[in-house]
Amino acid sequence: MMDVRRSRLAFLVLFVAVLLAKCVVAARLPLFVDEAFYWQEGQHLAAAYSDLPGLTAWLTRLGVSVGGDTLLGVRWPFLLMGALVPWLMVALARREFGAAVGWQAGSLALLLPLSGTLGVLGLPDVALALATLLCLDAGARLLRRADAGAACELAVGLALGALSHYRFVAVIGVGFVALLLLPEGRRALRNARVWAGIAIGALAWMPLLAWNLSNADAGLRFQLVERHPWAFHLDGLWFIGIQALLATPLLLVAMLAAARQGIAGAWPSAASRYLAWSGGLLLLGFFLLGFVADNERVSFHWPLPGYLALLPLVPWVLAAWPTWARRATWALLGLGMVAVLGYYVAVSAPHLRERAAVGKAYPENFAGWDVLADAVRGEQATLPAGAHLLADNFKIGAELGFALGNPRIPVLDHPLNHHHGRAPQLRLWGLHRDAVSGIGDGPVLLVVGATDVPYKALLARYHALCAMVGPLPAPRVVNIDHGRRRFMLFRLHGRRVGPCTTPAMAWLDAPVAGAAVDRTLEVRGWAFKDGVGLSRVELLLDGQPVGDVPYGQRNTGIAAYWQISTDPSHPHVGLGGRMHLGAVAPGTHWLGLRLHGRDGSVEDWAEQPVRVR
Template sequence: MRPDIDTRGWLAPVLALVAAVTALRWLLLAYDGTDLFVDEAQYWLWGQHFAFGYYSKPPLIAWVIGAVTGLARSDAPFWVRMPGAALHGATAVVLAALAVRVWGRRAAIWTAAGYLSLPMVSLGSILISTDTVMAPFFAAALLFWRRLVEDRRSQWAALAGLMIGVAFLAKYAAIYFLLGAALAALVFPAARVGWRNAAAMLAAFAAVILPNLLWNAFNGLATFTHTADNVGWVAGAGRPAPGPLGLAEFWASQFAVVGPVIFAALLVALARARRMGGLACFVLVPLLAVSVQSLLDRTNANWAVAAYFAGLPLAMAVLADAPRWRAAGLAVNAAIALALPVLTLMPHLALGDAPLLKRYLGREALSLEVIALAKAHGNAPVYAEERDVLADLFYTGRDADLAFYARNPQGVPKSHYEQRYPLPNDVTGPVLAVLSRPTACAPLAPAVQVGREPGAYADRNLTATLVDGACLAAE
């Protein structure tokens, strides 16, 4: 830490800001009118059964949701999503603690304000995601890495390894931290912490992630395989490479992820990487990795989120010399931060024929229709093949005392539901099949069209048909 910077008095205003923003986000979340999204419902289901790994993601998000809903004694959507705003608030405090060591008190306060304003943080405070759960631990690893660079104490190395290990249990993208630290050591002599400290960091990291590695080893490398499948060129999906258009789309999307002014300021910071120091390496690694992916196959806008835990303090350092641009950037982001939760208060607001939040509506309504039909047919088991249908059936039907089944996979399961809840081969009796395709099994009762309410299923042509279970299993 530089001796010439003012580091006093930053914590109280940062905590006050974080508390106020988090409380407002919780208040708005309490009136959120959207249904749980597919992934959120799946994470909730995982959280009902403790494990060191799950089908498509590492386990931390399930543990967090399971702990919060268990303590609250409620599985309501508010409690499933409630950790998001708190985790991002904690991240803002940690990043402020990092900024104060490099640039001083004012930088700490502006860093916290800037982070809380990010569109990705606003969205992550409404919908619970693995990015959100990873955030505070990745930020803490950066803080401990900075302390390690300053005084070379092995305790900071161990703590950095511990924190990034926990972040890895939230999302495998946390591995970018280790690559960033390696690049920083290669480029900046001041970031070379010594082999002993590097070994301590790696040992702590390995100790934390070992249970998840063992779980994968005993479960057919399920999570690793799914992660590779997301990277189509690795899995050999055979899709045409997007090329420069894919790269342009990815970089354009990043202006939306963190806001146009802040992302532009970050690009300026990266152009000054030599002056910005080792933190720039933690930004470059994710951005370059996902850029390569965007040339070869599809990408999602959030795949480079790991870049912005180090990137936000760097961007705010650049904007410190341009206070008008800083104010404009925060104003734009604040407008987005308010608009997103306000939209959830009136989720059926439409432009044209479909609600703006169509993909977050109609899921519970479909499940309630299907559950009512199953009960009307003597509590018949319910079968579905589509992951989003199954996700909400398990969530909405958690107290319905019904059995829900997925397709029995021939080969590698394509979802958690196929992995854990396949239709038994020896099933007998009537089964209510919820399908978007015709079935060769003769109906035991007239088919019913379901999911017609405006929302996610309005155009899916889903039907619920009572059929013989043995026929369905054979099919």
């Protein structure tokens, strides 16, 4: 059916090319916020943590212990583990279905974006994928003969999965059901060796169980209750659409066909039925879960275990397709892999990332941490000895911790800490703070993420900060990618008293982002600064002042919307008038505002693009 030599050569070439590309990307791609937190967990070694079992943190600790506190230092254990996945896929498919099928299945695993990019990021999904394949391989072997080798492999896979993520429970449950559905599987489950392997795998859950028992089930409650709405929502359709893109459309069709044909007994081996049941049930479960589960955090990677179960069967499906369809499937897979790696390259390049600043695909969890770290270092250099650093939320604390080599940066209470299940862990480390008074004596540099909450909730967050640290002094504003990411650096000297003073808030109603404008244009919007108010507002073009925008126009709708606002100028917070841009060249330029507070603060607002005719 297939040329073994050609299939093997294709796999080897792809393996080397993909691995080299992944290493280059992993050495340049900024740390994702979750990776930074796993690094922080690795600096506080424990058997388990509030968000995950211990393995991911242990691997990051191993990585930086050997490779140093660098991007590649964090990620090399995950790259190595991810490199094992296609080889294990080859071993499974080759033993069960022949050499040619094995090499092709390995190539599919290399090009499927979700599995092919494993290891570029230091995430628990790498170990979870490897554990899934070990269990699938062990299950297929047990259908032939329940020997000690297969039982040991099952034990290793179950233990590795238990130490990787709560989500591995789905793999265990579906694998058990798949074995029960087959006569060969039921026979294997009557063997004492198999249950010894299962018992060893079960023991690996004990650290996570002990952590939850000691912490009021905080991890379980977050993973199973708090993070999910458990109510029907149509975002599940979007979830399925995303899968069609990430798995590539033709390969997804082939995998679904493999599940259907395998369950129907199109291929005679018990292993094919076992893999089809495992993959089909996992995909069905995760696709249905998409309609009732968490639709705010990243979840597109959840179905990967199901894809891994079905990939060994796909070469048989493709063999029955016409030549053009097979070629199109491989071509789309290659394009999908290039697209995902290209996305990571774009995220790594500031000038490319900047172009996405006005789009929905802006990678904010990767963006600007190096710029922020440089700004913090600059502020720290001018502060007295003994000054403390205080982060607004766990993302800032972890990312700055990695950049500055300090895993013990205190963190204020923040909705994000609870939203991502990290608040209990911060408390266990003694890094949670409810007020600046808990930091210690001496000055404090508070780093706040102005874009870490939705804009409609930003003023409420500023007021919450006032309750924790007192009126906020004039900030140093760090705008990244034209303000798509904004950070505020506040120098605090003890808890201040007085009415709440916040950073300024603003909006441009006209011109809208992307509008075509003349060199003379109509500007309209609003701005205010709680506690003190604004003295004037400048219009900026590409960061340079154009002139003062008439400010102080009556606008009663702003105070009605921002009901907690305490700017003394309300309702006279509108701005607008005709502005002349001068002799600016035609093309795309960035329009912004510079807000001057009556307390002497000067804050540059986020910019938006306009096309000058």
